[in-house]
Amino acid sequence: MPNSSGGDPGVSTTLRITRSIKRACGDCHARKVKCDGAINGFPCRNCRLAKVHCIVPDRRKRRARVSGQSSAPGEKRLAIPVSTRRRIVTADPGPIPAEPIAHEPDEGSAHPGVSHRTADAEYARQNLVEFFSQNLLEKPIQTRLTYIGSDLSTLGYLVRQQSTNQRVHHYPSSNSYAPRISGLQGVPAPNLIPKDAFVLPPKSVSDILIGAYFEHIHGIFPIIDREEFLTQYEAPTSAPPLLLFHAICLAGSHATSTLDNTQELKSAFFRRAKALFDGRYEEDRMHMVQAALLLTWFSDGGDDVGTNAWWWIGAASRIALGLGMHRDVGPSKMPERDKRTWRKIWWCLVQFDVLVSLCYGRPQTINLDDCDTPPLGAEDFDASTSEEEVNFCIYHTKLCADISLLLRTHFTLKTQKSPNNWSTSLQALDHKLAEWLLNLPPALRDRSQPTSLYKSMLFLTYETTLVQVHRLRTSSTVDMPSVDLLDNDRICIDAASKIILIFEEMDKLSALQNCWFCAPSALFTALVQVQTQLRSENLIISLRAQENYASGLRMLQRLSQHWLMAASVWRLFQFGPRTSDTGAPAQEVLPNIGNLLEQSLESEGLQSITNHTASKQKATEQET
Numbered sequence: 001m002p003n004s005s006g007g008d009p010g011v012s013t014t015l016r017i018t019r020s021i022k023r024a025c026g027d028c029h030a031r032k033v034k035c036d037g038a039i040n041g042f043p044c045r046n047c048r049l050a051k052v053h054c055i056v057p058d059r060r061k062r063r064a065r066v067s068g069q070s071s072a073p074g075e076k077r078l079a080i081p082v083s084t085r086r087r088i089v090t091a092d093p094g095p096i097p098a099e100p101i102a103h104e105p106d107e108g109s110a111h112p113g114v115s116h117r118t119a120d121a122e123y124a125r126q127n128l129v130e131f132f133s134q135n136l137l138e139k140p141i142q143t144r145l146t147y148i149g150s151d152l153s154t155l156g157y158l159v160r161q162q163s164t165n166q167r168v169h170h171y172p173s174s175n176s177y178a179p180r181i182s183g184l185q186g187v188p189a190p191n192l193i194p195k196d197a198f199v200l201p202p203k204s205v206s207d208i209l210i211g212a213y214f215e216h217i218h219g220i221f222p223i224i225d226r227e228e229f230l231t232q233y234e235a236p237t238s239a240p241p242l243l244l245f246h247a248i249c250l251a252g253s254h255a256t257s258t259l260d261n262t263q264e265l266k267s268a269f270f271r272r273a274k275a276l277f278d279g280r281y282e283e284d285r286m287h288m289v290q291a292a293l294l295l296t297w298f299s300d301g302g303d304d305v306g307t308n309a310w311w312w313i314g315a316a317s318r319i320a321l322g323l324g325m326h327r328d329v330g331p332s333k334m335p336e337r338d339k340r341t342w343r344k345i346w347w348c349l350v351q352f353d354v355l356v357s358l359c360y361g362r363p364q365t366i367n368l369d370d371c372d373t374p375p376l377g378a379e380d381f382d383a384s385t386s387e388e389e390v391n392f393c394i395y396h397t398k399l400c401a402d403i404s405l406l407l408r409t410h411f412t413l414k415t416q417k418s419p420n421n422w423s424t425s426l427q428a429l430d431h432k433l434a435e436w437l438l439n440l441p442p443a444l445r446d447r448s449q450p451t452s453l454y455k456s457m458l459f460l461t462y463e464t465t466l467v468q469v470h471r472l473r474t475s476s477t478v479d480m481p482s483v484d485l486l487d488n489d490r491i492c493i494d495a496a497s498k499i500i501l502i503f504e505e506m507d508k509l510s511a512l513q514n515c516w517f518c519a520p521s522a523l524f525t526a527l528v529q530v531q532t533q534l535r536s537e538n539l540i541i542s543l544r545a546q547e548n549y550a551s552g553l554r555m556l557q558r559l560s561q562h563w564l565m566a567a568s569v570w571r572l573f574q575f576g577p578r579t580s581d582t583g584a585p586a587q588e589v590l591p592n593i594g595n596l597l598e599q600s601l602e603s604e605g606l607q608s609i610t611n612h613t614a615s616k617q618k619a620t621e622q623e624t
Helices: 026-031 045-050 114-133 154-162 203-216 226-234 242-255 262-278 285-297 308-323 336-360 387-410 419-438 453-470 482-508 519-531 539-559 564-575 593-602 606-623
Strands: 145-147 170-172
Touching (some): 026 045, 203 226, 226 242, 308 336, 336 453, 336 519, 419 453, 453 519, 482 519, 482 539, 519 539, 539 564
């Protein structure tokens, strides 16, 4: 994206768009685009192309400027673009005061925003009429579309009277959308977009961040059409969608190791992207789904209900379901490239929904019983995608889809009340996961071969699921055979050790910053499981647990540099109250975590761990 500043790239600059036409229609004025109605007559060309009503507001006398309100000499004003295909303000990525955007009123208009309000209301009134006035069978889908819903929907019922193809669920939207970037004077505007949202970093910085995103994150979750985005980004006369630009820079700030002020960058890009998201700035609502998924790479405080990954994935799910991403777009008039992008976005969303559900133990938003979107295949990826990336995306999606169906079928409140159902549920899950494991390509299945980021991330989800399911102890498991309980314990111990090993391998690859939002939860799960082995009477098991525990704490400390949740878990292990299975105080059961970590950092030898274990055993004997 070209830098609009002609001087120092770190200095904020603005553009002034002069008004060559004194009179514009309401739609063009709201969008701040050039209107040719005064020259060529109304309706103007923009409204004809968008197939919307061209409304010309009444000319009113302009109010005289009150003394003392004149602009200071040389003061620059911000020109607000409607889409990021136009030049945008360039500035340092650091935080700047968020001030409301003040748009120039129409010449002769005493009430800025009246034409915008009129045009917006007209869109709402004409929406259904214009939708059914178009050629639903032939008109291609462009920027916006309408999902007609299931057969229960009245809109869908009416469409079926015109179209006999029952497999088409997506049709072109009849109107275009004007972003709400202004409001009436004196009237609160909750979705007013601050000018900070239109500030871009220097191109040298955005190059680093965008490069980091596509190098470290995109291969795992291909949310963005890489070729299309980079083409827009590099073109001198265009730019990618602004919302996606900020969201990608946010994720890139998380993954990069080149810049020092990554936390400040993440905060700035999150603030700007969130302002655009809340203001519904982007016309293409697919961009809102993509941006919401990318915003999960930011930890916005300790609230995991109204913010952070849980909230953003929920928002993305609602928008995606409203767009009909869960339905097959194959028979529709959508361009083939967009169809592939839609499928990848949808299945990335499914993965996120399953992962966040496992992370917090909350119900899933997406029910795959309502989905007929085809699974991902190699044909959905472009030539620049490596075979390893393709295999990861396909098989991690399959794993998450299997987990989703198993959780809805077997692991509900009703099934937990019956011991027989519980045993059946565990068997069904183990059978499905074993089937998934056997169907993996040899390069992914063979864990004796040199590891890679994609293989590590794939098995991180697999092993974490095993621990979370097999560690459960409920009233339904009381009557389970002791052999089955012992098998569950063995599965949990083995999986927890492998989770810690996965983080060690990723640390060697310098890839901890590439971990997604649920990585701290996976490590938390493993450490809690390892804790149960620290007091084992078997010295070999105890020593092995001490090694895993110390290693897991080191990885948790490293991960806390990137995720606030990891820092929270770290503090819990250091200072929080912990009890054993018998209810004994933590200090009587577990070693001091801070001291253990300090010892393990000073000496990785087995002797230090053995001495520590012996001293703990001696202290316990004296207490008893």
